[in-house]
Amino acid sequence: MKEVSGRKMNQRFYDMLEENPVIAAVKDEEGLEKCCSLEDIKVVFILFGDLCSIPDLVGRIKESGKMAVVHADLITGLGSREIAVDFIKKATQADGIISTKPALIKRGRELGMFTVMRYFLIDSMALENVRTLPGGVRPDVIEILPGLMPDIIRNICQDLKTPIIAGGLITDRKSVMAALSAGALCVSSTNQNVWTM
Template sequence: MEQRFYDAVEGNPVIAAVKDETGLEAALSSEDIQVLFILYGDVLSISGIVERAKEAGKLVLVHMDLINGLSAKEIAADYICYQTKADGIITTRPAMIKRAKELGLYTVMRFFIIDSMALSNIHKQYASVRPDFIEVLPGVMPKIIRRICRESRIPIIAGGLIMDKEDVVSALDAGAISVSTTNRDVWFM
């Protein structure tokens, strides 16, 4: 299943992290953008957002923690799977990762690396649920990305604060398989 994701980011390693309707329209209009991370919406609108992206031929992952009205319970993964037909989820919650994997969804576990303690806790958190991908934020820390890549066999996505081509190249050179960003200038570089 992961192969489809790899194929999608191989041609363009930049993932459009979409935070509003304007961003969605811009991402949908580009043939180069193959993967979307949906970072907005609520339980009433998320199905329509995903449907539009899927109709445009995009691979769609929904950031469950950011969808208004979704509970922190595992049943929310079922909702995303069956009601939206998204390809996968993004979350900081291990229980959501576990349930989404049972449902056959792509899973991205998001980690905010704010200090050395957060960095040292990554392995403990992902080891028990084995997400398909790890997203590290901020994504402008090549030394940290390189270290995580050495310690983990799980592919790394660098996200957050990606501002330009240099940030993209640095993250990829450090071992990330792709970057996610809300910065539309980076989407189309």
């Protein structure tokens, strides 16, 4: 049953990104208000909040008809253990989670949530880690930061079957188009100007 609901979640995510390949990554109340008012934004990454506020933040995004994905590592009060994902699933209406931690991604998949594994590419060792996901970890998508590396994105897209999101430092149309042309499924950005391109 969870595998079926996971596939439906994947299809919903891809359908939303087909309408607009830009994900609003929100880091504060101002960004949340802005993205909820934008009809073209379909998917929102929540990069702030705490145990008390996250149910409300997710609820507001869902009320605006958007898909809500919570960055589990950035929510104040949540730990780095799998129970953090259980909390997000039970206490909010979140569609999915983002994490740099393989155990959290694995737990999200077990719970039928959409999962985004985030990687910071700071050197060649980090790049190799993307290519060799730990056993049993199968995120729905991988987010690569910074997203301003079209050649690296192209190589990763050729090496992996998992779709790629380009995020971090995406601030203009040229950056968006370079990432998409390199094979990224979409881009995520906290830059509100990118949301309205």
